[in-house]
Amino acid sequence: MAPMLIGAAPFGLIFGTLSVTAGMPAWAAIAMSLVVFAGASQFIAVTLVAASAAPWLIIATTFVVNLRHALYAASLWQQVMHWPRWQRALGAFVLTDECFAIVYHKANSGEPVDMPRYYFGAGFAMYVNWCAFTLVGIVLGRAVPGIEHWGLEFAMAATFVGIVVPLLKGRPQVGAALAAGAVALAAHALPYKLGLMLGAAAGIAVGVWLERGRT
Amino acid sequence: MSMVWTLAGMFAVTYGVRAVLWLGDGHAFPDSVRRALNYVPIAVLTAIVAPVVFVHEGAINAGWNNPQLAGALVTGLIVWRWNKLLAGIAGGMLVYGAWRWLL
Structure with a gap:
């Protein structure tokens, strides 16, 4: 779990800083992290907002970029099929790349695991982490120019490499x-x-x- | 106001994609689909990582002077050899940082 939080933190931070450079109001950047919670599509949305793209184009792009989440949902179906419906409805909200990677990693580790508890622990830790670092990024983006070019985003690539190699x-x-x-x-x-x-x-x-x- | 609509739309399509399958009841996947889904993590995560590691300023760079590649190789090596995820990420980040600093 810890690697995911460390890996995702720079992304929230960079998203926050980019939203500042893109001229997006702070409330909109935070609201996007709170209600959309999907890193890659948020980065692209910020770029499109900066280019004054039409809302429908931003929404359509978000849809295409996030289609992979349907594959994650299908892949985890065996784990969640016995959950009550409200749990699945809530769980779907936090089904990100990182949440999927860590839950899949755990489910295949052979260790006994209380799945709903692990899933929601991972999912909501990621959610709080993402929103908090968006806020940090907005603040830092105003205080430290150029922070989005420090290469902090490599942490996520390293995390995914580390997840894939044992598979x-x-x-x-x-x-x-x-x-x-x-x-x-x-x-x-x-x-x-x-x-x-x-x-x-x-x-x-x-x-x-x-x-x-x-x- | 258009920002509110944009955010609402982004939420709707993202949540829709994530939830549509889990909210339908009582479907079981045939074996062939289940086998295919086993490859989702490897395929999707590799497809996310490969451009991050190899593409530099719009062009593919597989040379020794690519810091992402150096860092990713070290992470992969540590995890493969010792099966320690956190150590692998830390090692990869260190090498990546050192590469960027030296070049």
């Missing part, structure tokens, strides 16, 4: 990672983070294909 247990897994990475790189210049969706689709397809070849 690479066999050829299908390694193949899936290679395909996802290669396609995401080849398509990195596409708008709306479409490269991310294409890379994810390629990785899943190659993993399934290699697994079939084995049995």
Whole structure:
């Protein structure tokens, strides 16, 4: 859990600082973290706000960028299917990249775990962390110019590398990672983070294909 | 006012994507879909990380002078060898910081 909080903190901070440079009012930046709670799409939204993009364009982009969360929901379905409906409704609100990564990591660690408690602990710790560091970022963004170029965002890349490496247990897994990475790189210049969706689709397809070849 | 609508719309599409599956009742995925979903974490997280690590100022850079790559390799190595996530992240951050400072 701790790595996630450390990894995500710089992003909240950078989001806050960027919102200042983008000329977004402080209340809107904080409100976005409070109600949307989806880092990648918030970064893009800030960029679009700075470019005076139309609201419908910002909303449509947010939808495309966050489509991957539907995959997370499907992937965690086995864990949550027995929860009461209100818990699933609340849980969906905090289903971020980080929450998914840490919960999946825990569920597959083999250790016994009280799943609703772990899920909500992770999810809401991330939520408070994200909103608090958005606020810190807004304050720092006004006080320390240029902080968004310090490279603090590398913490999240390192965290995801650390989560993925132990999952690479066999050829299908390694193949899936290679395909996802290669396609995401080849398509990195596409708008709306479409490269991310294409890379994810390629990785899943190659993993399934290699697994079939084995049995 | 348009900011309020933007935020409301962003909330609606984001929450909708996250919740639509969990709020429908009583569906079970066929085995083939379940197998495919096993690859979601590897595929999605790698697709997020690869451009962060390799793309520098809009161009792909896989050379020794790429600090993200150096840091990611150290993180990967530590986690692979010792299975310590926090140590891996710390090591990767240190190497990344050192690379940026030296170059």
